[in-house]
Amino acid sequence: METIKDKVAIIGMGCCKFGENWDKSADDMIIDAVYEAYEDAGLTREDIQAAWVGTAFSGIGGISIAAPLKLDRIPITRVENFCATGMETIRNASYAIACGAYNIVLCVGFEKLKDTGLAGLPAGYTHPVLGINVTAPGRWAMGATRYFQAYGIEPQEGRKTLAQISVKSHYNGARHPKAHLRREITIEQVLNAPLIAWPLGLFDCCGNTDGAAAAILTRADMAKSFRNDYVLIKGIGLAIGPGLGKEDASYDYIHLPETEAAAQQAYEQAGITDPRKELDILELHDCFTISELMTLEAIGICPKGKAKEDIDAGTFTLTGELPVNADGGLKSFGHPVGASGLRECYEVYKQIQGKAELPERQLKDVRLGLSHNQGGHPGSLLPIITILGQAG
Amino acid sequence: MKTGIVSYGAYIPIYRLKRDEIARAWDRGSMGGEKAVANYDEDSATMAVEAMIDCLRDSDRQSVDGLYFASTTPPYREKQSASLIALAADLRRQIFTADFTDSLRAGTVALRAALDAVKSGSGKRVMVAAADCRLGQPQSDSEQNFGDGAAALLIGDEGVACEIEGSYSHADDILDIWRTETDTFTKSWEDRFILSEGYVRNTREAISSIMEKYRLTPPDITRAVFYAPDQRRHSEMARAMGFDPKTQVQEPMFATVGNTGAAFALMMLVAALEESRAGDRILFANYGDGGDAFILRVTEEIEKIRERRGIKRHLASRSTLPNYEKYLRFRRLIPTEAQAREQANAFPPVAWREREQLISFHGSRCKRCGLTFHPMQRVCIYCGAKDEYEGVRLSDRQGTLYTYTVDNLALSSDPPTIVSKVHLQEDVEGGGENHKVGVYCLMTDRNPEKVKPDMPVEMTFRKMHDSGGMHTYYWKCRPPREP
Numbered sequence: 068m069e070t071i072k073d074k075v076a077i078i079g080m081g082c083c084k085f086g087e088n089w090d091k092s093a094d095d096m097i098i099d100a101v102y103e104a105y106e107d108a109g110l111t112r113e114d115i116q117a118a119w120v121g122t123a124f125s126g127i128g129g130i131s132i133a134a135p136l137k138l139d140r141i142p143i144t145r146v147e148n149f150c151a152t153g154m155e156t157i158r159n160a161s162y163a164i165a166c167g168a169y170n171i172v173l174c175v176g177f178e179k180l181k182d183t184g185l186a187g188l189p190a191g192y193t194h195p196v197l198g199i200n201v202t203a204p205g206r207w208a209m210g211a212t213r214y215f216q217a218y219g220i221e222p223q224e225g226r227k228t229l230a231q232i233s234v235k236s237h238y239n240g241a242r243h244p245k246a247h248l249r250r251e252i253t254i255e256q257v258l259n260a261p262l263i264a265w266p267l268g269l270f271d272c273c274g275n276t277d278g279a280a281a282a283i284l285t286r287a288d289m290a291k292s293f294r295n296d297y298v299l300i301k302g303i304g305l306a307i308g309p310g311l312g313k314e315d316a317s318y319d320y321i322h323l324p325e326t327e328a329a330a331q332q333a334y335e336q337a338g339i340t341d342p343r344k345e346l347d348i349l350e351l352h353d354c355f356t357i358s359e360l361m362t363l364e365a366i367g368i369c370p371k372g373k374a375k376e377d378i379d380a381g382t383f384t385l386t387g388e389l390p391v392n393a394d395g396g397l398k399s400f401g402h403p404v405g406a407s408g409l410r411e412c413y414e415v416y417k418q419i420q421g422k423a424e425l426p427e428r429q430l431k432d433v434r435l436g437l438s439h440n441q442g443g444h445p446g447s448l449l450p451i452i453t454i455l456g457q458a459g
Numbered sequence: 460m461k462t463g464i465v466s467y468g469a470y471i472p473i474y475r476l477k478r479d480e481i482a483r484a485w486d487r488g489s490m491g492g493e494k495a496v497a498n499y500d501e502d503s504a505t506m507a508v509e510a511m512i513d514c515l516r517d518s519d520r521q522s523v524d525g526l527y528f529a530s531t532t533p534p535y536r537e538k539q540s541a542s543l544i545a546l547a548a549d550l551r552r553q554i555f556t557a558d559f560t561d562s563l564r565a566g567t568v569a570l571r572a573a574l575d576a577v578k579s580g581s582g583k584r585v586m587v588a589a590a591d592c593r594l595g596q597p598q599s600d601s602e603q604n605f606g607d608g609a610a611a612l613l614i615g616d617e618g619v620a621c622e623i624e625g626s627y628s629h630a631d632d633i634l635d636i637w638r639t640e641t642d643t644f645t646k647s648w649e650d651r652f653i654l655s656e657g658y659v660r661n662t663r664e665a666i667s668s669i670m671e672k673y674r675l676t677p678p679d680i681t682r683a684v685f686y687a688p689d690q691r692r693h694s695e696m697a698r699a700m701g702f703d704p705k706t707q708v709q710e711p712m713f714a715t716v717g718n719t720g721a722a723f724a725l726m727m728l729v730a731a732l733e734e735s736r737a738g739d740r741i742l743f744a745n746y747g748d749g750g751d752a753f754i755l756r757v758t759e760e761i762e763k764i765r766e767r768r769g770i771k772r773h774l775a776s777r778s779t780l781p782n783y784e785k786y787l788r789f790r791r792l793i794p795t796e797a798q799a800r801e802q803a804n805a806f807p808p809v810a811w812r813e814r815e816q817l818i819s820f821h822g823s824r825c826k827r828c829g830l831t832f833h834p835m836q837r838v839c840i841y842c843g844a845k846d847e848y849e850g851v852r853l854s855d856r857q858g859t860l861y862t863y864t865v866d867n868l869a870l871s872s873d874p875p876t877i878v879s880k881v882h883l884q885e886d887v888e889g890g891g892e893n894h895k896v897g898v899y900c901l902m903t904d905r906n907p908e909k910v911k912p913d914m915p916v917e918m919t920f921r922k923m924h925d926s927g928g929m930h931t932y933y934w935k936c937r938p939p940r941e942p
Binding site: 201202309313315 | 804805806809813817832833834836841861862863864865866867868869870871875876878880882894895896897898899907913923924931933
């Protein structure tokens with residue numbers, strides 16, 4: 068089996084301002100993100116040979132981007148993989164590039180959630196009996212409850228650790244001009260906020276947001292003709308299981324086995340053996356603070372049951388040993404479902420290039436980064452992990 | 460051959476509402492005491508299932524040949540409830556089921572029909588399950604008086620714990636209490652008329668007729684169990700019929716449960732049986748559009764069926780409803796703001812196709828690896844065997860709460876929603892202690908502040924939602940109903 072390592076390059080990316088974009092349609096946001104990517108890559112619409120679009124709720128079919136962008140008579144595929152929809156566009160496009168079918172392709176992810184009038188995500192199809200009364204925060208909260216119980220952490224103490232994740236992300240997001248929520252918060256604010264699904268409170272949950280992001284991919288051997296600071300795909304892992312953690316009595320609710328497998332795939336392709344040492348930045352899918360904590364253990368950054376120690380010690384802050392969600396993560400950007408996976412790559416891409424907009428946000432010597440996108444919840448997870456690396 | 464009660468069971472919902480609280484809401488006098496209130500996810504069908512499972516605690520459910528469900532408040536006006544209750548209680552398919560409705564006497568009418576069925580040989584064991592969840596008009600005496608509950612009596616001719624020696628019935632037609640097709644609340648004519656010409660005349664007639672028929676006098680009766688609309692009429696009837704209220708009359712539970720309609724007399728009978736000894740003779744009478752009366756004789760077999768929650772233990776297991784508004788919410792008597800989320804859907808084909816796992820609450824036990832899981836799966840989640848499984852009942856297994864959340868975001872008529880991952884016990888064939896059966900469900904009858912990981916839980920049949928004008932049922936977990 069061949070590895071995807073160093074076969075595909077990202078030569079342009081774009082990301083619209085995330086937020087409650089009442090004055091923008093999905094088409095407007097798609098245009099903002101894609102034209103930024105065109106400009107970044109130095110390309111135009113006519114150069115695009117094929118495209119992948121990811122949206123979970125806001126459109127169907129390839130025409131959802133062809134119409135606003137006026138892409139004409141090229142292959143376009145809509146992909147969907149729950150909340151991992153965004154990065155799924157990059158994964159599919161990468162293999163199309165790697166096999167030589169196309170030289171230049173476009174990836175677009177978008178979601179227009181704020182027009183639904185709902186406080187949470189639309190439900191989609193649910194089983195009329197078994198699928199009701201479940202929410203995304205509730206599903207993740209069940210992981211938090213068991214995690215605290217399993218490791219003997221008093222719930223209030225555990226909530227403080229989760230609060231630190233939120234405080235860190237808000238600090239970072241306050242410094243990113245494209246973030247939805249741009250304000251610093253305190254531990255007290257997090258702990259005193261209304262409870263959404265015990266033990267998760269309001270600030271443990273990401274927001275519902277509108278947004279779009281885009282990437283332009285090419286063959287690694289052609290990338291230099293576009294720019295010197297292109298970014299290489301080093302590995303992509305996607306691991307989906309039967310998702311029977313709710314039914315399986317042996318599932319412990321404190322591990323994320325699918326994420327462990329996806330990380331393993333990505334590390335093997337990228338040749339990473341010591342992720343904590345080798346990676347310079349992590350973009351983790353922090354739909355809920357507990358997800359960030361559990362993922363840190365699942366991808367081998369912290370030993371099992373030890374993420375709390377690192378979080379409490381500030382390991383993952385902007386100035387810490389290994390910055391996590393330097394852009395503020397889902398906590399600050401919100402979660403426009405189809406866009407998030409691309410936004411998670413956008414931050415690593417920009418940090419590797421040294422173009423993190425504000426100097427105070429720019430990390431030093433970022434060569435290798437990990438972007439993690441996921442759908443589902445403990446026991447039924449769809450994680451995608453992409454490793455991005457500096458050219459050369 | 461003796462024919463009579465082979466087993467009994469009862470159910471009283473965990474919630475009790477102080478009548479002072481209802482009186483406070485309406486600035487009027489309180490009858491005192493409290494009434495049992497069905498949870499928001501309970502109705503007469505779910506309560507009947509509870510009482511039946513209590514009744515069948517140590518019996519083979521397959522041995523039941525018929526089910527008569529009695530209620531004035533069945534969940535549907537058209538569509539049988541007994542068929543649903545039989546499925547939930549995991550009775551076998553080839554049985555006779557019927558609903559007895561429309562009369563407060565429905566419970567004893569069903570009892571007499573069951574007795575006749577056993578005597579005629581059409582069934583060896585016939586279940587009578589009575590449950591009611593009646594609504595008194597807000598601000599009325601009925602609102603304070605009515606309570607919710609259920610009783611179940613298994614009638615048969617083997618292992619009879621209480622022989623039914625004789626019976627008497629008459630029919631009478633009077634508009635005393637009624638509901639038309641469109642009424643939510645019971646209506647009644649003026650008290651003086653309905654009591655003297657309805658309850659009092661008919662009950663006296665039934666009791667004196669059966670006493671005469673079997674040549675009995677009050678001293679022959681160990682315990683008199685009879686329906687009354689309220690406490691005062693109950694005491695008056697006892698005196699009028701010559702029974703000593705202190706030693707002979709079954710306490711009617713007005714102060715603790717309230718008038719539970721079609722289930723009321725049967726619940727009192729279960730309470731009497733709990734205290735009875737071999738040789739006791741019981742007079743049992745009921746009223747509603749006429750009268751029914753029975754003479755019962757307790758046998759030695761009664762000692763073999765003591766392990767029941769019945770009335771006594773259900774009474775002791777209680778939780779006080781904090782206020783009247785919560786009662787209004789449970790019964791959906793206040794219009795509430797529609798929530799900005801899609802309604803849950805009810806799909807009859809799904810509910811029908813999956814009735815074994817949703818209503819009978821069977822899991823699938825893999826015939827290859829022996830492990831059990833729920834919902835049922837064609838391909839084993841543990842060993843991958845395809846289509847090699849059998850259904851096994853999980854509803855009577857004890858469990859623990861593996862993990863949970865108190866979800867304030869999920870839709871509920873009684874927020875917050877406690878979403879639970881339960882580990883039910885596995886039997887020896889399924890791996891015993893080394894394996895559990897995982898069940899993902901909601902928790903009911905709970906105090907959110909007392910929910911903790913690893914606490915014990917048991918399963919209970921409840922209503923999930925009413926969307927689409929259909930009742931959708933499933934199982935939930937709850938802290939065990941033990942005092």
